[in-house]
Amino acid sequence: MSASFEFNKVAAAVLTAGIVAMGAGFVGRGLVKPHTPEKNVIGIEAAEGTQTAAAAAEPAAAAIEPIGPLLASADPKAGEAIAKRCTACHTFDKGGANRVGPNLWGIVGAKHGHAEGFAYSDALKGMSAKPWDYEEISHFIANPKAYAPGTKMAFAGLRKAEERANLIAYLRSLADSPVPLP
Template sequence: MTTTDSNKILMVIGFTLILTLGLGIVSGIIFEQPKLAKPGYELPDAAPAGEAAAPAAQDPPLADLLKTASAEKGAAIFKKCTSCHTIDKGGKAGNGPNLYGVLGGPHAHMEGFAYSDAMKSLHDKTWTADDFYHFIKSPQAYIKGTKMSFPGLGKPQDRADVLLYLNSQSDHPVDLPKS
């Protein structure tokens, strides 16, 4: 390659760079964006000014849900839980404790399981049907600091079905709410 060829190549590269810079400047002038007073986007309020936001939907009473609850459906729904929990009498813990006979027992009921400090602090509190129903709706919201990473069961009837199933998996089932 001769010096003339090298110069031509360098000139093409230089011309391309100048052309790219020039086009960037020209397009910036043509498509100029106004400066924002405040960065970000304005989002509409959830409720118009002066009006209260709509209250969150309340779950139906547990006693009403239990009237139509099914332990068989609860067993099917509980399969989601078996990746971490066992339900056999005397069963071993997985990532979560064994849940046989959990209702009516203390919150941190399984000896030797590494519960979170939040759950250990509730060891003297008994799992009632109502407590467990609300816990499985959203474990992290119900007991702040729990290690349980499951997001919860959103459908009230699913929670009632699981509750009925868990209660059937016990030597001493608890009395469930009745209306």
């Protein structure tokens, strides 16, 4: 009798412990639950927010990374291949003709609208006090219409910084004495 009583006590204790443990589990999950999804929601929102901001900023000139640091390791030969996309409108040789676009010999360091006898848009004429330094050329080539609204250069733009660096390294080589690298 006393053994069975003892057994009941133990069973009750085990049961109680189980209920307490379950209760703790519920309470525990109850406490954790509202936090976990909250964190996830914030995390997802933050990631989406960043993406949206980056996408929205993409056409803006401000989003274009500096080209200077890429020029030291840029490849003018690869740039010459990319320049084939420009030859429909531009010549690159010394004394070459203006076509749809102006001749580009010696363009790095030259003033905006540098070619004699070429009918530039008001957009580029308005910038004629500024030289084409590396960053200016990079911004223009990345997105001509964003850089010079109203430009006549009907070219969508080279978005990849590495391609622009190679191309600009090639443009730099088109001079009697190339401008020093930055």
